Amino acid sequence: MSARKPRSVANPLESAITTPSERILRECHSLYVDDQNGLVKIASSLGVxxxxxxxxxxxxxxxxxxxxxxSFINWYVEEHIQKTGVAIETQGFTFITSGRKRESLTGNATLHLYPHFRPLLEFKGLMDYLSAEISTSKQKKFSLVTFLDTPGLVDGDMIYPFDVNSAITWLGEQADLIFVFFDPMGQALCKRTLNIVEKLSDKCGDKLLFYLSKADEAGKETDRQRVMMQIVQELCRRPGLNKCGFEMPTIYIPNPQKPSRCVNQIDGVCQTIEKTINQAVQKTLDQLEKDCDLICSTISSRLEQDRAEVTYKKTAHLYSFLCGALGVFLPALFILSFIVNTFSKEQLDELLGEGLTRTLTVFSGVVMYLWEWIPEDGQVVFVIIFGAFCYLLLFLAKYFAGQGNKTLTKKEKRMITEYNDYIQDVVKTKKGKLYEWYLQQCAAEYDL
Ligand SMILES: Nc1nc2c(ncn2[C@@H]2O[C@H](COP(=O)(O)OP(=O)(O)O)[C@@H](O)[C@H]2O)c(=O)[nH]1
Ligand SMILES: [Mg+2]
Incomplete structure (x- = not known):
């Protein structure tokens, strides 16, 4: 029996299929989410x-x-994923994305897959109309694209089970590209569509693109021109959209059974998607650089702050020691002087030896001299004030000891220094390599 080759994730077949863009995006992503040294984890340990x-x-x-x-999504993916037809088929929002296995997900599972979209929970009633379709297709650039199919819009009495206008507007803001399809049939000038487009163009006009879809159904060239004029005019009439000069490529799903002489710019749509992917790769790499810099600068300011904190704490501890020492030494000296005074010089010599006795008698003499200098009726007051002063010293000692914020432990310091090294040596080097790879890919694409 021959042993089978073990299956590895990075098998040569898979790496041959995946494009450089896909691998760059995937590697960037894993730099962030790695269990041990992921940037997300490192940053969160620094409070970022x-x-x-x-x-x-x-x-x-x-x-x-x-x-x-x-139909466009099915054509791009080259698989019949979404229901199509003249009946209102798509009532909700569907994410269509590639994966290892064909699957259909419900609303909650979809949000699990797209945590960025959790705010959708706030649209009442929408969860039942949210789903995801996962396909194994790798056609065109599908492995790098998630399509979002939206409810077909109509005017009039149609009641949507959720606030469809705000939901589309919110989702459009999250998207990298928004395609607006106008078809040449009577529906072209649906007011609801125009209202949403107007709102979106205000917030994210740069990613909004218009297409005349089903262009093969528009009849003769002159009819198509008329339909286009009508749509463009209607768009220009909207105050929020009056930048005019709209570009509106005509597209249709090629049908070998029904060849049409109409120009089909559907390949341009694919190129737009590809261009946006490349921009996303570049943006992701730029963001990676920025995030690395943010982490490194946070680390160096944290270390700087820690050094200042350590110096401050040292000074505070010195004050604490001085106050504490005085607070103990002064009352001890005072009491000792009285005790020494009750003994005769010979008794002390015998008890403590001559040297120590001499020192003690000098101190005691000074204290007793000062004591006698205080008028008799003031002595009680003096003892009270003296006691309070010593108490104050001890209080200050305690106060200074508690000063200063927590400083980094040796272990913590070592850890964040290691993070810094890891980012400088590993992540930034990797980023440089990925960038080179990206540029090579761009150059190769232009050469072709
Ligand atoms: N002739 C023609 N028919 C199309 C084209 N795209 C879609 N259709 C048909 O138009 C109908 C509605 O399409 P569908 O994709 O369900 O539209 P949706 O409601 O926007 O999702 C279906 O019967 C499709 O077969 C096209 O490019 N040309
Ligand atoms: Mg549909």
Missing amino acids: RLLPPRKKIIVMIMGNHSAGKS
């Missing part, structure tokens, strides 16, 4: 919150009911 970068871009497709949104 980092979000791991996304591994894919999000393309939201919106438009009228029956504009061909779901």
